[in-house]
Amino acid sequence: MKKVLVTGGAGFIGSHIVEELIQKEFQVIVIDNFSTGRNENIENLPIELYHYDITNPNVVDLIVSLNPDYIIHQAAQVSVAESVNNPLYDENINVKGSLYIIDAAIKANVKKIVFASSAAVYGNPVQLPVSIKHPTSPESPYGLTKLTVEHYLKLANSIHGLSYSILRYSNVYGPRQDAKGEGGVVAIFSDRLTDNVSPTIYGDGEQTRDFIYVKDVAAANVKALMVNENICVHVSSGTTISINALFQMMKEAAGSNVQPIYKQVRQGDIRDSILSNDLSKSLLNWEPTFELYQGLKETIQYSLKNKQIPILK
Structure with a gap:
């Protein structure tokens, strides 16, 4: 072994x-x-x-x-x-x-x-x-x-x-990601949404990311x-979504009605990012198998479970 x-x-x-x-x-x-x-x-x-x-x-x-x-x-x-x-x-x-x-x-x-x-x-x-x-x-x-x-x-x-x-x-992103400190945006949104608290979006929310x-x-x-x-x-997923669209998708997955708070963009943050995964598909014989909504739903359910709150249907 x-x-x-x-x-x-x-x-x-x-x-x-x-x-x-x-x-x-x-x-x-x-x-x-x-x-x-x-x-x-x-x-x-x-x-x-x-x-x-x-x-x-x-x-x-x-x-x-x-x-x-x-x-x-x-x-x-x-x-x-x-x-x-x-x-x-x-x-x-x-x-x-x-x-x-x-x-x-x-x-x-x-x-x-x-x-x-x-x-x-x-x-x-x-x-x-x-x-x-x-x-x-x-x-x-x-x-x-x-x-x-x-x-x-x-x-x-x-x-x-x-x-x-x-x-x-x-x-x-996914289950076990810490929302405290420099948690990823999905972890932070998940934590806030399951607490029914408004999350912060830095900048105008139209910046895009490639979530895997x-x-x-x-x-x-x-x-x-x-x-x-x-x-x-x-x-990478080889796909892109804006932070605003991500928030709306997570709101739906969590069954929440909270609205985000917008603040000034942070130093060091880039505007747009999407990574081609063509090489990883050919060299690793690998490609993503989880759709974004499915992964977000599992992440939110994990957050709810850890807070001992009944999982939303």
């Missing part, structure tokens, strides 16, 4: 990846510092768990001792706003922490490392949909750290022969382990 180490495996995306790996009969090890990850996301799963921080230099020796066949690196600081306010904190986790994971992968002779990158590496797109060949020009320290780690992975391959799959995510359901992301990560070549692909 192949052994896969998942950093950030107790988190929103990481825990869904862990479930997908178990379903595909991998042996799973999780490293998480539980700063944002939750024990309840993984507590009943047959995994080996280490409460550890990737910014601790000793994580390299720990990983080498665990001797994984593969690493899926999800652990990260994910807040664009936090990266703007505190770029050193962002760099410490996303760059230095990732370098420890890359170093460990080299020393442990892992077969492949799968890295969670982001559409934030592009900044404001000059053409849509965005292809992998689109120029990279991050508008936030967060996007810059993700792009930096991509370059380190390519160097590690060139110098040490480390095999990699880079997955640039669009806007991931977390279970589709998990499936892409597992498929990325088995690709022979080194790849950089998008994990």
Whole structure:
């Protein structure tokens, strides 16, 4: 049985990846510092768990001792706003922490490392949909750290022969996403709608995003382990929706009548984003299986269940 180490495996995306790996009969090890990850996301799963921080230099020796066949690196600081306010904190986790994971992968002779990158590496797109060949020009320290780690992975391959799959995510949403702090807009809307509280929309609400359901992301990560070549692909729906239209769709799914509050656009936020997923379809033999409304409904039902409120019919 192949052994896969998942950093950030107790988190929103990481825990869904862990479930997908178990379903595909991998042996799973999780490293998480539980700063944002939750024990309840993984507590009943047959995994080996280490409460550890990737910014601790000793994580390299720990990983080498665990001797994984593969690493899926999800652990990260994910807040664009936090990266703007505190770029050193962002760099410490996303760059230095990732370098420890890359170093460990080299020393442990892992077969492949799968890295969670982001559409934030592009900044404001000059053409849509965005292809992998689109120029990279991050508008936030967060996007810059993700792009930096991509370059380190390519160097590690060139110098040490480390095999990699880079997955640039669009806007991931779904159950277990935290609405607090830098929760994704779907998680925040879900939280507010199920509390019957007006959510905030920054800007005019006509900015567009490409939303991808977390279970589709998990499936892409597992498929990325088995690709022979080194790849950089998008994990996206390849479709787009405005924030205003998203809110209306979620209102319908939640059976709510609340109205949003509009505020000034936030620094570092891009206007429009849609990522082409043609390469991921061909190289990963993967494509999204969840329709947006279906995923939104499951997300809202999860939010209601966790608040112990009867699920709306």
